[in-house]
Amino acid sequence: MKILVFNAGSSSQKTRLYEVQAPLPAEAPPPIWEASADWSHEPGKTELVIRSASGQEERETLPTSERPAVLKHILQSLSHGSTGSIERNEEIGVVGHRVVHGGAYYREPALITPELKTTIERLQILAPSHNRASLEAIAAAEEAFPQAQQIAVFDTAFHSHMPLPAQIYPGPYEWFAQGLRRYGFHGLSHQYCARRAAQLLGRDLTSLRLITCHLGNGCSLAAILGGESIETTMGFTPMEGLMMGTRSGSIDPGLLLYLLRHAGYSADDLDRILNRESGLMGISGLSGDMRIILQARAEGNRRARLAFNTFVHRLRLQIGAMLAVLGGIDALVFTGGIGEHAPEVRAAACETLGFLGLAIDASRNADPGGDADIASPHSAVRVLVVQTQEDWMIAEACWHLLKQRAQT
Template sequence: MKPASPRILTINGGSSSIKFALFEAGESLHRALDGSIERIGLPDATFAVKGSENFFRPLAVPNHTVAVNVLMDWLEERSARDALTAVGHRVVHGGPKYSEPQRITVEMVEELHRLSPFDPDHMPEEILLTEAFHRRFPDLPQVACFDTAFHHDLPHVARLLPIPRRYEAQGVRRYGFHGLSYAFLVGELARLAGSEAAQGRVILAHLGNGASLAAVRDGKSVDTSMSFTPTAGVPMSTRSGDLDPGLVWYLARTEEMSAKQFNEMVNFQSGLLGMSETSSDMHDLLERETQDVRAAEAVALFCYQVKKWIGAFAAALGGLDTLVFAGGIGENAPTVRARICDGLGFLGIELEEKRNAANEGVISAAAGRVAVRVIHTDEELMIARTVCHVLGIGAKKGN
């Protein structure tokens, strides 16, 4: 009897969700299914799976502990546990220590607990997930894939924050995020356009619920819009992006706002949601913008800020060869891409309207000096590839 192919489970834990995927590692990595437990802690939480099995059902999950137990119970009920070879976790923050993916150990978990203050909105839940899997399946290898790793070796001047030096010694610096997406996109750019393009002057725009940009040269990150936390940079679905730090003191004086309340505001009540006062979803806002000035202004500010970062990163790179759009907005919103690129002809960015409207892979005009591409990003596949590499498992190719 032919042995079953190795199976890799990928876990992407968020502040109110657990997204997962199952890959089979044969000649190449094949995605068997995708799933998610969404809206954890709310009365309308759901559990959904698409692929070899399909369902969507309401779920009572008051916290991540209950949610991960539901997931593990489901795996065991379907005997999927027996076939699992390893689990790969997206870990948002690697701090100053972790620059490479690694197998999770007791010592690493202790270090991740110490890193939790770096990202209190994500790290505790991510650690909880690794510990829960270890308790239930102690012999199952787990690998941490750090979202900050791609930016770990930023040039020193790009890492520095202009605050007193003593904080640098505590690990306060620009870290950057979306690293798994960016690593995947660099690999895809090399596959689609050749190694010369991937080694050139590239700006990657990961625009989704979370949004950031990275300036890449020689396949390495030289700057990125997110900073010490994922709240920095461009406006996002509910995150503010960059703000005047003096706003903290102003709101503390005028509204007696605490640091915790300020953090809640800039992470969960701002961005597209805060500006529009109706929705954090770009699709909704585009539909409403002709009737609702708040929706129109939210879209306009998002496009304007992304455009500014493209200009800044072109300056940091000394020019631009390729611009890549990825993420839910970047891949699916031609109107947003067009507005971002409008007026960037001086950089050599010119779009071909029909290609852009059709979400084609290359959307730049033939006369444009800069190749503008739309590339589907796949963080789960990147995690699965990474697990195979770390543990020496079978296939490392894409699906």
């Protein structure tokens, strides 16, 4: 069965094609075709990379940042040109979509229906850039593959069974009753990394205490006990928690009230600033891209150094919170664009954790070479680098849903 996966992010679009057969492999297989679109480099333009299983690669800069137009271009390349990997669109049996916010409504993958699309649209208010992107991807897929079953896989689902004290905000109880609660995000990534960590350690997942660090343009941590999320840093929206590329992370709500009441800010101003002009971008004044921050820091840029130090400080702070909730730790797991590719961040995050008996191997940290344990042999806590496989998790979830439906 060919399963096409749409992973729509706020500033990116990953599209992957998998050939899925029983029995499912223990490790994530490579896709037979993939396309990655990135809107973060230059306003109004899209950096696009398309690869086929045969090794053909196309790189383009498209003169548009409109997702529907980019998706149309991507889907044409699936069956045409040097990267074409299918002869007819009818070969696609299933299309799986990552949907960031499922609210309290969806805790499992679900077939996409008009009612489900209405719910995703209604939840745009909680994750505006992400859920809107998912709806645009769903529309493109329904037009291109009318014969395929469309399935939504929710990023909030993995955290939906957190203990109530982790879900509830300490405001009026009516907030919780109205659905104003902590949902958590990056669930597909945290779930995959926990499973992969157990494989790398040769341990049963149910016996492990893990802190998974998804560090990219968006950043979040999860405390995972026995394979279940019991706490995470993102909350009602993907803005809570860690400092991120352009998002602020947690801020004293009193500061926001001050800006609204006394500094002439509107709600739209705060939305723009907190989501797109804060984090690494806001402090450095340069970029939300950690690679650029690290280069500027090495060149002596004071604000880049401050942005890096603030990012690390808040990362250490939240790792400590996860540690306290777990009551101990077996492994610290790094993933995401920063987590996988920035050894400086991993080293700085671990620097103050020596009291746990945690020590990393500098040479392994500098070049993990894929999924790897970068802790020193004598370290009491293992430190892992894992290449997250959200797209395979979506394909796998689609497979299991269809199998369950066939058995009922």
